[in-house]
Amino acid sequence: MNVEKTRSKSGLLLDAFEKNVDGKQTGLYILTNKNGCEVAVTNYGAKIVSLMVPDKNGTLTDVVTGHQTIDDYLTSEEPYFGAVCGRVANRIAKGKFTLDGKEYTLAINNGPNHLHGGIKGFNAVVWDVKEISDSSIKLFYLSVDGEEGYPGNLSVTVTYVLTDDNALDIYYEAETDKPTILNLTNHSYFNLSGAGDPYIGDHILKLIADEYLPTDETAIPYGKPEPVVGTPMDFTVAHAIGERIDDDFQQLIFGNGYDHNYIINKENEDDYVFAGVCESPKTGIKMEIFTSQPGIQLYTGNWMTGNFVGKNGQRYPKRSAVCFETQHYPDSIHHPEYPSVVLRPGTIFRSRTTYKFLV
Numbered sequence: 001m002n003v004e005k006t007r008s009k010s011g012l013l014l015d016a017f018e019k020n021v022d023g024k025q026t027g028l029y030i031l032t033n034k035n036g037c038e039v040a041v042t043n044y045g046a047k048i049v050s051l052m053v054p055d056k057n058g059t060l061t062d063v064v065t066g067h068q069t070i071d072d073y074l075t076s077e078e079p080y081f082g083a084v085c086g087r088v089a090n091r092i093a094k095g096k097f098t099l100d101g102k103e104y105t106l107a108i109n110n111g112p113n114h115l116h117g118g119i120k121g122f123n124a125v126v127w128d129v130k131e132i133s134d135s136s137i138k139l140f141y142l143s144v145d146g147e148e149g150y151p152g153n154l155s156v157t158v159t160y161v162l163t164d165d166n167a168l169d170i171y172y173e174a175e176t177d178k179p180t181i182l183n184l185t186n187h188s189y190f191n192l193s194g195a196g197d198p199y200i201g202d203h204i205l206k207l208i209a210d211e212y213l214p215t216d217e218t219a220i221p222y223g224k225p226e227p228v229v230g231t232p233m234d235f236t237v238a239h240a241i242g243e244r245i246d247d248d249f250q251q252l253i254f255g256n257g258y259d260h261n262y263i264i265n266k267e268n269e270d271d272y273v274f275a276g277v278c279e280s281p282k283t284g285i286k287m288e289i290f291t292s293q294p295g296i297q298l299y300t301g302n303w304m305t306g307n308f309v310g311k312n313g314q315r316y317p318k319r320s321a322v323c324f325e326t327q328h329y330p331d332s333i334h335h336p337e338y339p340s341v342v343l344r345p346g347t348i349f350r351s352r353t354t355y356k357f358l359v
Helices: 070-074 250-255
Strands: 019-021 024-026 028-032 038-042 047-054 060-062 096-099 102-105 128-132 136-143 154-162 167-176 204-207 259-263 273-279 286-291 295-299 323-327 349-358
Touching (some): 019 070, 028 136, 028 154, 038 154, 250 259, 273 323, 286 323
Antiparallel strands (some): 019 024, 028 038, 038 047, 047 060, 096 102, 136 154, 154 167, 167 349, 204 273, 273 286, 286 349, 295 323
């Protein structure tokens, strides 16, 4: 038997991801490029399970957290590892919104608020594999009218492409048959020192964002963006993530660290731009972030526990990963001044995010 076909370079057994879930078959799909990089994706939650890129010595390093089997994903205390989150990623205050004069009620699953699409968001459903090649996979999900309380039959396509310049491109597309709201993101937890390294505080981060959204203690933005300058929220000049993370600053106290939406500097809301760069001093792996989304949620794994064993016997303690969730702003539906998350029939939602790896 060809060992390459049964196991990923990151040590994952392909058949450990084969299961019937909700009447649909799950699997693990391997993407490669000419440089030997590898991305492993499962169609359960459209999750990125592993992402192997070269470090400064040319050694392939897995830079995302995850699980070893589909069963572990089904019961995980970290249900968003590597997942596509939706129908609306991030938070909606009090789990209610009004659209065209009608009020909709959603699950309250994060303090007093609705988070990442509800009890069974896009992270917890089986997507259909529409196309697969050596370097790309196209996944499709139909979210039916009323699912998790949202209106409209929503057709969503997510395409992952591993390019030969060591970038992971993520393309999103969606259409609806009724007015609805939509905010899609990928929730990969990165550690550029290698998944399982205990702390991302030494990672050097620069974000092309002069403003961020301060929040209340439940992570709902007050409204108006504030300048980052003169605060520990400022990454316009590169800083180690852990340098100021425990400062006596109200926003960091509320978030137990960074868990905030940064407003990416751009001329037009939909422009695809360079949004930031993060680097591990240990491995020399540098990740550049590009996106057409208006915001990026910086989350420093403040609620990770290390309670469970992930891939290859690894544990993931507090702040052992960092997320860069490219997205529209949290709770946008209650803030008409924010970029709109309303999607109407006849309009196609499209966005693109790229994570590019260099040393």
